[in-house]
Amino acid sequence: MLSRVADSLYWMSRYLERAEHTARLLDVNLNLMLDESSTSAEHRWLRVLHTLGHPKGIEWSGDPYQLTSTLSHDFNLSASIVSCIIAARENSRHVREQISTEQWHRLNSLYLEVTKPNQSDDREEFLQFVTDSIHQFQGITDSTMSHGEGWQFIQVGRFIERASATAMLLEAYHEDLWIHPEHIPEGNEYLEWMGLLRSATAFEAYCKVYTADLTPDQILEFLLLDEQFPHSLRFAIDSLQSALEEIQRESGKTRAEPLHRLGGRLQSMLSYSSVEDILRQDIVGVLRNIQLQCRAIHNTIYELYVDYPIQSALAG
Amino acid sequence: MQFAQMALDNYSLDHAYDEMFAAPGELHRHYEPLFGHFSSLPTEELQRRKQAADLSFLNQGITFTVYGRQEGTEKIFPYDLLPRLITAAEWAKVERGLIQRISALNLFLRDIYNEGHILRDGVVPREVIFSCKHYRRQMTGLQVPRNIYIAICGTDLIRLEDGEFVVLEDNLRVPSGVSYMLTNRRVMKRIFPQLFRSYNVRPIEQYTQLLLGTLRSLAPEGRPEPNIVLLSPGVFNSAYFEHAYLARQMGIELVEGRDLTVHDNIVYMRTTSGLRRVDVIYRRVDDDFIDPLAFRPDSILGVAGLFNAYRAGNVTLSNAIGTGVADDKALYAYVPDIIRYYLNEDPVLKNVETYLMTRPSERQHTLANLDKLVVKAVGESGGYGMLIGPQSTAAQREEFGRRIEADPRNYIAQPTISFSRAPCLVENSLEPRHVDLRPYVLYGDRVTVVPGGLTRVALNRGSLVVNSSQGGGSKDTWVLSQ
Numbered sequence: 001m002l003s004r005v006a007d008s009l010y011w012m013s014r015y016l017e018r019a020e021h022t023a024r025l026l027d028v029n030l031n032l033m034l035d036e037s038s039t040s041a042e043h044r045w046l047r048v049l050h051t052l053g054h055p056k057g058i059e060w061s062g063d064p065y066q067l068t069s070t071l072s073h074d075f076n077l078s079a080s081i082v083s084c085i086i087a088a089r090e091n092s093r094h095v096r097e098q099i100s101t102e103q104w105h106r107l108n109s110l111y112l113e114v115t116k117p118n119q120s121d122d123r124e125e126f127l128q129f130v131t132d133s134i135h136q137f138q139g140i141t142d143s144t145m146s147h148g149e150g151w152q153f154i155q156v157g158r159f160i161e162r163a164s165a166t167a168m169l170l171e172a173y174h175e176d177l178w179i180h181p182e183h184i185p186e187g188n189e190y191l192e193w194m195g196l197l198r199s200a201t202a203f204e205a206y207c208k209v210y211t212a213d214l215t216p217d218q219i220l221e222f223l224l225l226d227e228q229f230p231h232s233l234r235f236a237i238d239s240l241q242s243a244l245e246e247i248q249r250e251s252g253k254t255r256a257e258p259l260h261r262l263g264g265r266l267q268s269m270l271s272y273s274s275v276e277d278i279l280r281q282d283i284v285g286v287l288r289n290i291q292l293q294c295r296a297i298h299n300t301i302y303e304l305y306v307d308y309p310i311q312s313a314l315a316g
Numbered sequence: 317m318q319f320a321q322m323a324l325d326n327y328s329l330d331h332a333y334d335e336m337f338a339a340p341g342e343l344h345r346h347y348e349p350l351f352g353h354f355s356s357l358p359t360e361e362l363q364r365r366k367q368a369a370d371l372s373f374l375n376q377g378i379t380f381t382v383y384g385r386q387e388g389t390e391k392i393f394p395y396d397l398l399p400r401l402i403t404a405a406e407w408a409k410v411e412r413g414l415i416q417r418i419s420a421l422n423l424f425l426r427d428i429y430n431e432g433h434i435l436r437d438g439v440v441p442r443e444v445i446f447s448c449k450h451y452r453r454q455m456t457g458l459q460v461p462r463n464i465y466i467a468i469c470g471t472d473l474i475r476l477e478d479g480e481f482v483v484l485e486d487n488l489r490v491p492s493g494v495s496y497m498l499t500n501r502r503v504m505k506r507i508f509p510q511l512f513r514s515y516n517v518r519p520i521e522q523y524t525q526l527l528l529g530t531l532r533s534l535a536p537e538g539r540p541e542p543n544i545v546l547l548s549p550g551v552f553n554s555a556y557f558e559h560a561y562l563a564r565q566m567g568i569e570l571v572e573g574r575d576l577t578v579h580d581n582i583v584y585m586r587t588t589s590g591l592r593r594v595d596v597i598y599r600r601v602d603d604d605f606i607d608p609l610a611f612r613p614d615s616i617l618g619v620a621g622l623f624n625a626y627r628a629g630n631v632t633l634s635n636a637i638g639t640g641v642a643d644d645k646a647l648y649a650y651v652p653d654i655i656r657y658y659l660n661e662d663p664v665l666k667n668v669e670t671y672l673m674t675r676p677s678e679r680q681h682t683l684a685n686l687d688k689l690v691v692k693a694v695g696e697s698g699g700y701g702m703l704i705g706p707q708s709t710a711a712q713r714e715e716f717g718r719r720i721e722a723d724p725r726n727y728i729a730q731p732t733i734s735f736s737r738a739p740c741l742v743e744n745s746l747e748p749r750h751v752d753l754r755p756y757v758l759y760g761d762r763v764t765v766v767p768g769g770l771t772r773v774a775l776n777r778g779s780l781v782v783n784s785s786q787g788g789g790s791k792d793t794w795v796l797s798q
Contacts, residue, residue: 001588002571002585002587002588003586003588004572004574004586006588093551096556096560097564247588253588305588306588308590310579310591313591314591
């Protein structure tokens, strides 16, 4: 497969995952605003910006609706939902002959919908539409595209984005989770924690495992170490690693050991640590370290498959 | 209301040849079943089928697109429901003529880039060649595989008032439109299956396979299983749909300049499993942009070093570089002589009569008759830099007269000709519209003309402009087998 094609599929998928994550985060926090809360609006929305990695070009101005609207519709803000969707569609257009017609139609109509002028004022409806459309796109991708190398690159993009985003989400909530140790959450705090889980679509799945008892340790354990939940870090890294192995097998690329090692190291940390091991450490440090490792994996994928120097390719 | 009654109301004949009517109220015989079929359909049914065809184009993504960052509107290529019919006898002559013409032009290119016999014998003046902006000095003495310069070509034909097919223009560089020919047929077969069956139409679907075979036959020696790619300028090119379509249909990789790299005069493409050697490039990028080292240094569409790899014989470019010299508008006037010179035969397909401004007597004639002639700038295409005499003002004629005197090499003149007209469905009635025909010729192991081509229609009443950017559309073209 052409390196350029791999690159475009990877970014198409990353941008869609990012748009979905942002849409869900905004939806959850708009919903939380309806209840009075111990956390002031300012604190909550600054946390949203932290979760998104403090995107350039946007500041907290005191107006949550203004912020939501900018993060949804602003063409000039590269982190906005609409910018992510434009970027994803632009990438898919470069590989139009590689993806299925059904995929193209789904993504193209999403693009046409979110870029048309005179967007409706219903914020929730917009965010819900974006999330639904991206879910549909993923379903269409899985059922109409061959699960070959191209599809695997789509998986890589999706899960590397998801892993970084989940680590960042936990980091942003860290303070709020451990502000009163040994303390049973009350009304509003409970809502905030629910918000954290819902930001990762995890509330219902969490309840199935731990019941509706929300404790910081269990939340951390679930979002970090759960083996079966698709938005947990462990699940994301497992999926990432198996997609990378599949790509290596299909492309027959030699000298993939550094990439294999990086992925494997992170995977085994998540597979063989207990939540107690992690609680004993500096939690923020652990989460930042995970993000750094994701970045290193991204760079190594590029060095190996996309941006490799010609000399090294000719030599081996 | 039935179709037949109103069909003839708006259908007036003029001096142009009519594809359907031999005389008022009298059909050409091969159009009778077609007319009968359409007459039997109620107008609602016709509109329904028209919508089905449009939808089918849209769903297949056969659109050309106006792209911007904030808006993306996709338009379907306008399409007319009535097929254009060509009889077996008419086609036989067209086919023979095209094979003859392409063979001669190919010999001509080989000659001028090597020994130059035709120039020494004075059949074509040297200055016509060396002053042509598509002449590529770099090609001199270069051996191209099988001596085939023009592997893929699309020649524009029109019909004169007496119905004779003549050549309007040779497209020997990167002709486009073949994807529309193929998709038109697919849609027609779906919308009018019975009519199609009853006509015994010769198939065209083999085109992509023939194209692949042609490209394969041109692979450098010692490369029995060549890696063939299609080089596209990228998504911003208006023909990108066609590039993606052909690549998908042939099962070859669609590459852009940045996917390719040259090392030691070998061309590679960058894949996830490392560099892979490329043997044949079906290039849809113009000469000028193909290699910044050899041609335009500001090109970012090309591949640095590609021309040297080509020169070394390690990769085949198709079409060859420098073929544009043979479709130059001034050289066009010499093509009949070129055919006689190399093949010792008379041309089967005639040219449109053309006056060269470099010949004093023809220049005088043109200047005296500017109000009756069409003057074309040699270096322009797509209807630009043209003077249409009967529709011009005195000031425009004076201006063109001055320009011709100043730079005679840059202009040619032709009589004002009307293309033939074919019936089109306009709203709910039939109206005649001007059409041309672009058949596609492939030259590999032998010369093949796919029976059919793209019939382009000037959809605006009375217009002669068939370009899609200026209100042109297309029709399916049915070549009958008997």
